[in-house]
Amino acid sequence: MGCDGGTIPRRDELVRVKQKPEQKDKDAEREFRWLHCALTQQRLQEPIAMCTMGRLYSKQSVIERLLEKEKMPDSAAHVRSLKDIKTLQLTPNPAFTEEDKTEGLLDTRHAPYICKLIGLEMSGKFRFVALWSCGCVLSERALKQIKGNQASTCPLCLQPYSVEDVIVLNGNDDDLELMKVKCEMRAAKRKSAKKDKKDAKKTEVSVKSEPTNEVATTLSKEEKPSTSSGATNGHKLKMVANPKRLGAVNAMQDPEMKRLKTDFSVAKDPKASDVYKSLFTTHKTDKEQERAHWITYNPFYN
Known part of the structure; x- marks a missing residue:
């Protein structure tokens, strides 16, 4: 019965085996993260912003959510105000057309933005970074190539930056842990800067008050001889006037x-x-x- 004609069945056809879980399409997931807002899951609309973790957002969507005071999702729970996001300075891709907006993988079409220095497309195939100090976006490869010459200056806007200002866009789990550490470093740096500013103001006020006291002391010293001379003159006048007064009485x-x-x-x-x-x-x-x-x-x- 059946299996006629020399057909050999396989084991999975005869025995019920455990089904493997459905695997994610890594290319589709990568495309989604680079083209859609991490908050609303809608396509990114300019102006585009990033959070301290390097996720991409439509800035308008973040503002609306903050104004409505709605609860943020777990992936964006750290965004509590506009201070927690940074507007990005992106370079449009000249090769990007309306046809590239259709559905499909980025491997078969162009990305909307590129690296201004070496021309790499921001499709997720290459690692891109953004500087928190100025918001400029460039590829990690370009930053490494020019790091030896300009370690603390943005190559696009020439604004100085530090190590904790380099944010990896859409990074992996290790990058997220590193971004948390950098966020704490920036917070500590801001607190120390505020403290130094307050100390500088106190020092400036004390420096301004000290010359005033010195001037007052100098004036008082200068006035003392004049006062004493005035007293001496008055005493002399009294001494001169006393004999006249005595003569008048006599x-x-x-x-x-x-x-x-x-x-x-x-x-x-x-x-x-x-x-x-x-x-x-x-x-x-x-x-x-x-x-x-x-x-x-x-x-x-x-």
Whole structure:
């Protein structure tokens, strides 16, 4: 029954064996990561940004998600604000056309972006890096070739960068662990920079206050001699004025000066003679006489 004609069945046709799990298509997965947003799974739209882990996003999608305060997926849980993403400076591929936007593997069509230095297409077949300091994107091969000459300057915009600023785009698991370490290094560097800035401000304020104190001290020192000289001059004036004051007091006590006072009367002066007193109307003989005085003033008309 059956198997006529010399047909030999295989073991998997006769015995039920365990099915192998379906394997992922690595090329399709690679294409998806380089052409689609890691947040919305939609095709990337400019401006394109990256996170600290090197994943690609449509910046507009990230902004909308942050404004709506929706929960981020696990792959983007570290994106909490716009400070956690960086806008990329990409170089368009001149060979990329509308036909290349159709479905299909990147092996059979052109990538939308290339490395500006050596012309490699950013399709995922070659490793690409981005600089967190400026956002410029270039291939890892180009960065290694020029690293000996310009180790701390971006070859595209000439902006300085450090080792922790180099981010691998769509890296593997080992690259992700390295990106976490670099993220912590940048955070520590920012904190130290803020601390140094505060210390510099405090130092500047103290330096500004010290000359002010020195000027005040100098002015006070300069004013002290003038003050002492002023006091000396005042003391001299007092010394000069004191004898005059004493002379005035003595003059007021002089009998001749007393005669100038309004309440002074010659008739009451014990030193004046009777003949001298008779010359004045205050004398008793003049008060008792009946004829007028020889002077113009006549006391009888009072």
